[in-house]
Amino acid sequence: MPDTPLTINGITFAPGTRTTVELPAGRLYTHAPMTMPVHVVRGKKSGPRLFISAAIHGDEINGIEIIRRLLKLPALKRMRGTIIAVPIVNIHGVINHSRYLPDRRDLNRSFPGTETGSLAARVANLFMQEIVCQSTHGIDIHTGALHRDNLPQIRANMDDAETDRLARAFDVPVIISSNLRDGSLRESAAEYGIPMLLYEAGEALRFDEVSIRAGVKGIINVMRALEMLPFRSPSKRRSEPVMARSSFWVRAPESGILRAMVSLGSRVKKDTLLGMVADPFGEAEVQVTSSYSGIVIGRTNLPLVNEGDALFHIARFEHVQDVIDKVDEFTEEHAPAPISSPGTESPIT
Numbered sequence: 001m002p003d004t005p006l007t008i009n010g011i012t013f014a015p016g017t018r019t020t021v022e023l024p025a026g027r028l029y030t031h032a033p034m035t036m037p038v039h040v041v042r043g044k045k046s047g048p049r050l051f052i053s054a055a056i057h058g059d060e061i062n063g064i065e066i067i068r069r070l071l072k073l074p075a076l077k078r079m080r081g082t083i084i085a086v087p088i089v090n091i092h093g094v095i096n097h098s099r100y101l102p103d104r105r106d107l108n109r110s111f112p113g114t115e116t117g118s119l120a121a122r123v124a125n126l127f128m129q130e131i132v133c134q135s136t137h138g139i140d141i142h143t144g145a146l147h148r149d150n151l152p153q154i155r156a157n158m159d160d161a162e163t164d165r166l167a168r169a170f171d172v173p174v175i176i177s178s179n180l181r182d183g184s185l186r187e188s189a190a191e192y193g194i195p196m197l198l199y200e201a202g203e204a205l206r207f208d209e210v211s212i213r214a215g216v217k218g219i220i221n222v223m224r225a226l227e228m229l230p231f232r233s234p235s236k237r238r239s240e241p242v243m244a245r246s247s248f249w250v251r252a253p254e255s256g257i258l259r260a261m262v263s264l265g266s267r268v269k270k271d272t273l274l275g276m277v278a279d280p281f282g283e284a285e286v287q288v289t290s291s292y293s294g295i296v297i298g299r300t301n302l303p304l305v306n307e308g309d310a311l312f313h314i315a316r317f318e319h320v321q322d323v324i325d326k327v328d329e330f331t332e333e334h335a336p337a338p339i340s341s342p343g344t345e346s347p348i349t
Contacts, residue, residue, distance in 0.1 A: 001049060001136055006042070006134060007134075008038060008131070008134065009021050009023050009024070009038075009130060013042050013082075014042065016043065017042050018039070020037060020039045020040075021038050021040065022035035022036070022037055023036040023037075023038055025126060026119065034091050034092065036088065036126070036127070038084060038130075038131065039071060039083075039084075039087075040083070040084055040085075041071070041082065041083040041085070042081075042082045043078075043081055043228070045081075046080065047226070047227065047228050048082075048136045048137055048227075048228055049081060049084060050083055050084070050138065050226065051084040051085075051086065051131050051134075051135040051137075051138045051139070052067055052138075052140075052141070052219060053086045053087075053089050053127075053138070053139075053141065054086070054089070054140075055088045055090055055094050056089045056107050056108050056140065057093065057099040057100075057106075057107070057108065057145075057204070058090040058094040058095075058098050058099060059093065059099045059146060059204040059205050060099070060141075060142050061094070061143070061204075061205060061206075061207070062143050062201060062202045062208060062212055063087065063142070063199075063215070064094075065207055065212050066212050066216055067085050067086075067087040068087065069212070069216050070085070070219055070220075071083075071085060073216075075229055078229060080227065080228050086127070089127055090107050090123070092119075097205060101119050101120045101123070102119065103118055103120065105119070105120035107120050107123060108183070108184050108185055109183035109184065111124045111128060111184060112124060112128045112191075113125030124185075127185075132185075132192065132194065133192060136194065137194060137195050137196065137222075138189055139196070139198075139219060139222065140185055140197070140199070141198075141199050141215060142198060142199065142200045143200065143201060143202040143204050143206075143211070145204055146205065147204070147301050147302035148204070148301065148310075149202065149203040149208075149298065150200045150201055150202060150203070150264075150298045151201070151264045151265050151295075151296070151298065151327070152172045152199070152211050152215075152330070153172055153175065153176055153200050154167045154172050154174075154175045154197055154198065154199055154200075155178045155198040156175065156186075156197050156198065157178075157179075157180060157186070157190065158177035159177075163195040163196065163197065165225065166195060166222050166225055167197055167241075169221050169225035170218040170219075171221050171241065172201075172330065173242065173323060173326040173327045174241065174243075174244060174295070174326075174327075175242070175243045176244050176297075176315065177244070197222070199215055201214065203301065209336045210336070213334040217334070241326065242317055242326060243317075244315035244316060244317055247297065247313060248313075248316075249310040250274060250288060250289075250291070250311050250312040250313075250314060251308050252277055252306065252308060253286050253307070254277050254286045254307055255306045255307045256277040256278050256286070256305065257277065257278055257279070257304060258275050258276070258288075258300070258302075258311065259276045259278070259303070260274070260300075260303075261273055261274060261276070262274050262296050263296070263299075264298070264299060265297075265331070266295070267294075267320055267321075267323075268290045268295070268314060269290070270291065270292055270293050271289050271290065272289060272290045273287055273288070274290055274296075274311070274312050275312075276288065277305060288311060288312070290314055292316055293320060294314040294315050294317060295314065295315050295323050295324070295327070297313050297315045298312070298313030299313065
């Protein structure tokens with residue numbers, strides 16, 4: 001595929017060029033056209049075609065900033081192969097600050113889609129035909145849902161050797177070996193034999209600087225692993241990411257007001273007190289505890305909870321201390337300077 005012509009929306013992209021194309025994505029009921037912006041960067045030499053997508057869920061905006069910073073990097077001038085960058089897949093959702101499309105369908109449960117189906121099915125079909133089918137590899141960027149925060153993590157099919165290699169190259173503290181979900185972009189990409197990573201970090205409708213910096217650096221690491229960019233020896237030996245054996249959500253035992261007592265990345269043991277749920281008067285309190293030992297990789301930020309709400313996402317590992325060390329090292333490495341000036345968003349060149 002890398003040596004075949006690349007054509008998107010009828011436009012053919014020559015090697016050594018950068019071009020933005022607008023994919024027609026239907027019209028609003030006001031008859032105003034909607035388009036999906038796609039930025040194509042082609043190196044002068046042939047190589048892999050990597051699609052990078054964000055905002056499949058319209059309220060998950062960290063990826064938009066990650067792609068913006070990635071496209072500004074001088075390193076791309078030395079790139080082999082092609083980047084197909086789509087910072088906003090779910091245009092309708094981003095406009096409405098919503099996870100969903102206007103028909104309340106989840107785009108990431110609508111792949112591969114059809115030309116004549118629902119709006120979600122049509123957008124999914126457009127993305128598959130114009131972007132995914134033109135690619136050899138993919139990275140899709142997500143965050144936690146509304147009012148939920150995720151520790152930076154990669155979710156991937158680790159039973160596939162190439163996906164496993166790229167997931168480890170991305171270099172985040174935690175890898176979740178997760179099954180392919182029906183209707184997901186990952187499932188449809190796998191059916192086309194395209195190795196794909198899902199990067200999860202941060203919270204919906206919020207920018208998280210550590211997650212953004214880690215996302216940019218992780219994509220660069222993957223590009224180096226694919227030999228799209230020259231390999232650079234790390235200044236220090238990287239510790240291997242740790243793969244979770246399983247994960248589980250701790251749910252609210254009662255409705256009430258949550259006082260969380262653990263943060264993202266915290267180590268917890270079985271029966272560790274994670275928080276308290278109380279009525280508004282404090283007359284009745286219920287403890288929230290962990291059923292297993294592990295690391296907190298996701299948590300709610302909303303103190304108002306209903307019985308059964310997901311509160312803390314805990315991943316289980318064989319060697320928990322290895323993960324703690326990795327999380328601490330990772331946070332220190334990607335923490336922003338106290339004061340930043342324009343043009344210093346990323347040290348990657």
